[in-house]
Amino acid sequence: MPADSQTAPATIEKGTSLGRDAWFRLRKNHLAMASLWFFVVVVLLCFFLPLVPGIPDPNVTHPDLQSMAAFSKATSMEGQEVSYLLGSDHLGRDIFSRMLYGGRISLAVGFLATFVSLTIGVIYGAVSGFIGGRLDSVMMRIVDILYALPFMIIVIILTTYFGNQLWLLFVCIGAVEWLTMSRIVRGQVRSLKGQEFIEAARSLGLTNWRIIFRHLIPNTVGPVIIYTTLTVPAVMRLEAILSFLGLGVQPPDASWGSLIKEGADRMASDPGLLVYPAIIFGMTLFSLNFLGDGLRDALDPKSSKD
């Protein structure tokens, strides 16, 4: 026995997992890698830089130090020395720090709402696709109906009814964004369920739930990851639209969307208020979209060769 186990590995070539393969392919896509690093840096900055002492509170006003230029330093009338990295807004608040805190909210909405949509969409789609038959058509018609509802109007009604609350934003967006996800997963599951490994699982007497969760969902992971990276920017954009309409975060808190709105109003006198958040928001969305494209190529090499 000991002799066998020593000789066997030397002769068999070590296999690479699907994940490793994908990672290698992704690494060759420079745009996607640059986007990945950019996105990671933005996330780290937004979530951890505010913890560093010296980053000003984003909601502290210094009305006497309004519309300051970037890289300026001044003493407020309260005798406090304030330095602005990217200047100040009309109430003397620090734009840089407002962007960091705004990024927290925008990114959190992006991630959480995507997570909500991911959970609902994957389970719904897998069940619908696997069980099939009449249940499948009923479940998919429900999706069709929900697709037809005008999203903006639902959100406006919900926010006027429940008041402007942040959790509502997560729920609303998440509850609407799962529809496409469920269709993708359903399609995948339908093509997978005729394959031999599912037959095998069936013949072993596994329950439907076990087949769905252990055998089908892991096999849909490629399209799901791709679609998720594309959902995050879509959700962030929705949040920005809502904030732009005044339905998102409530003052004095900010998200990138609400900062862009405030900036758009005052762009004639302080262009920086619009330019900085718009740049960072635009670049984040770009990076997520590029990353999503790159992941698609990496996880599904067949489609990229078409």
Place this chain on the structure above:
Amino acid sequence: MPRSPRHPTRQGQLTTMTLPGLRGWVIAALVVAGLTSCRRESKVDVATREKILLLGNGGEPKALDPHIVSSVGDSNILRATFEGLVTYHPENDMLHEPGVAERWEANADFSEWRFFLRKNAKWSNGDPVTAHDFVYSFNRILHPKMAGPYASMLYFLKNGEAFNKGKIEDFSLVGVKAINDFELLCTLESPAPYFPDVVKHTTWLPVHKATIEKFGAMTDSYTEWQKPGNQVSNGAFMLTEWRINDQIKVRRNPHYWDAANVKPNGINFYPIDNNFTEEKAFRNGLIHYTYTTPENLIEGYRNQENTPLRIETYNGSYFFRCNVTRPPTDNADFRRALAYAVNREIIVKYVTRGGQQPAYGFTPPSEGGYDPPNVISYDPDKAREYLKKAGYASGAEVPEFSIIINTSEAHKSIAVAIQDMWKKTLGIEKVKIENQEWKVFQQTVLDLKYDASRAGWIGDYVDPNTFLSMWTTGDSNNNTGWSNSDYDRLMKESALISETAKRYEKMAEAEAILLVQVPVLPLYWYTRVYLLHPDVKNWHPLLLDNHPYKHIDLKPAEEEAK
């Protein structure tokens, strides 16, 4: 998969292939835009030629019924479509212009007024306007079932208050009587030498009985009668179009008695509640006049040659209402803490920036000789002391409460600045700011479903009474739940005095109580800051800002220069 692009993006391809094309398009678009903007005459030019006045008017009106509205923007529209007994003078608030009444006279102590109506005054359907129409209208607004939010304006009439509160049921006991078709007698509760000023107000406008009753009972509100096509009015203009959140059009009323002297052919009112949008509309030649001006552009406009910017004294007070019926704002010491912690100098200098005056009392200083008591000041130590007295060892213990504002960047900036002042001086962390659309906002305040709310009060006539009578118990504009028997008594006593100086003294005493109890936190006294197109003529600065539109003329400014 509607959102994922079919083809992978390749580096280089995008930049080399699309950019030159894109650049070409952008240049072409700019050239086209430049050419068209030079050649085409703007909407304002067309309107000036057609003599249509285009006015920015704040928010969407709640109603176009004089007995329901209570906001300045709404009454601006009604001032165009209806005409009262006496109307506003185009240049001076203290002068009166005869409206439906040709002349009027008072008895020796100003408690009985006789209005003689002109015989040629007509409704827009041709019916004559009679004294009975006024009696009917006063009955309607004062009727308890109508619940007119502004009915208290008619408490000047004898028994008006008693009838409005349901204490008497017979309207004939109220001090208004049609002697005949063209003579109206008003008997007042107490002497009021300024009564002709009072009857200029929106609430005293007549309504057409047959029209009201065609679409519902007398006391029904929000019926179809106020819709274009249905509404019959007696002013220089009549309502022809009302598109929600878009525009309200009024056009010349051919039956108006003075139609020959009405200068504009019509007015379009635009409910634009974002002042930045409104300013852009003005800059792009879409409106003649803005309701407000964004504070960050005031400086730029001020430095322009022939600036359209106007900054004028305005008879109004900006303040926060506190709901005294629920915690934490039910505690007077807590309200005092809030009041003393606000640095009003900063607000007017850096936030509003339109030459406003910090308010340390409620009544603005422009009320003809009235000297408002200044009780409140900015005093952080006092504020902290009051916070302790209110039972909070520190601001962190204060439970969460919210400030509601109607949707507007200007109100938002002020609320954010004040929220931060409370945080800095008192350490109050949990203050929420909620914005609501104007119609919803008015209802929330009326229902007392708020903690603190932004408010502004514009005097209805030039007398401190218009600012102070609203704080008496149960007044329909009180909306704070505040009630103080001493205050009520002093206001009642002041109403009985006909000598002005003494009357003012009593009112100052009452105002001092208001400022000690602070159900309202005064912030600043308004100025009118607006943009006016040079084509608009005969637009004079007015303390009450109630411009009689029939005198306003439109002439292209360039033509005049030649």
